[in-house]
Amino acid sequence: MKRDVKVAIIDNSLWPNIYPPVEHWGRHLDVSFDVFVAREGRFPDPSAYSHVILTGSEASILERDPWVDKEISYAVRAIEAGAAVLGSCWGHQLLALALAGESHVRRCARPEIGWIPIRVLRDNDLLGPSGTPYVFSSHFDEVRDLPDAFEVLASTEVCPVQAFRLKGRPVWGLQSHPEIDIPTGRKFLEDLVAADFKGREYLLEALSRPPRDSGLIRRIAGNFLGADLTDPVRRD
Numbered sequence: 001m002k003r004d005v006k007v008a009i010i011d012n013s014l015w016p017n018i019y020p021p022v023e024h025w026g027r028h029l030d031v032s033f034d035v036f037v038a039r040e041g042r043f044p045d046p047s048a049y050s051h052v053i054l055t056g057s058e059a060s061i062l063e064r065d066p067w068v069d070k071e072i073s074y075a076v077r078a079i080e081a082g083a084a085v086l087g088s089c090w091g092h093q094l095l096a097l098a099l100a101g102e103s104h105v106r107r108c109a110r111p112e113i114g115w116i117p118i119r120v121l122r123d124n125d126l127l128g129p130s131g132t133p134y135v136f137s138s139h140f141d142e143v144r145d146l147p148d149a150f151e152v153l154a155s156t157e158v159c160p161v162q163a164f165r166l167k168g169r170p171v172w173g174l175q176s177h178p179e180i181d182i183p184t185g186r187k188f189l190e191d192l193v194a195a196d197f198k199g200r201e202y203l204l205e206a207l208s209r210p211p212r213d214s215g216l217i218r219r220i221a222g223n224f225l226g227a228d229l230t231d232p233v234r235r236d
Contacts (some may be wrong), residue, residue, distance in 0.1 A: 009055065010071065011036065036189040047078075050229055053087075061097060072097065075095060079166070089138065106139055116156060136180040151165045
């Protein structure tokens with residue numbers, strides 16, 4: 001029997017006055033959703049939602065507070081329960097950490113900040129056809145060297161794992177922030193500069209470049225909510 005769409009957003013923000021990811025994602029979802037604030041340490045029943053979005057965060061995946069371990073456990077159990085799970089930026093890194101281990105996340109050699117082209121390596125059921133769309137990006141950590149259980153869907157020259165899928169599951173990670181549009185992205189970068197956030201030179205460099213966004217979020221949101229959950233594959 002096909003599951004009804006019921007969406008949970010796990011809000012991983014630390015400073016929601018600067019980075020409000022629920023607001024960003026909510027603009028692109030044509031269904032209602034429930035929100036759970038990760039830093040408060042409360043997560044839903046893993047079987048209660050058909051679709052789960054793990055947002056980005058100002059935190060580093062390499063420096064983890066206790067609530068992160070709870071989220072790792074929750075994400076694994078939600079996948080085991082057959083949910084469709086989508087992680088963006090920090091959420092993408094958390095999925096790799098949860099499913100592949102600590103050796104598969106690391107600090108970036110060079111952060112990717114601002115609007116960047118990503119190479120979609122092949123046609124796929126989340127990003128759509130192969131090509132080079134532009135998306136907003138803001139990350140200092142990254143996913144690396146995923147094992148064979150994962151399929152890499154997109155990359156850049158400095159970040160080989162821009163998007164992945166867990167093979168056989170409706171589980172995806174996106175290193176970018178396709179949900180952040182140009183006006184929102186500019187304000188976000190300006191607010192980070194004003195807050196004296198790390199990587200000031202990268203933030204200012206991004207603000208100096210002309211922004212370009214391909215609107216990939218519309219395809220991603222529709223494909224994610226339409227993911228086939230009729231026959232979830234479960235772990236033994």
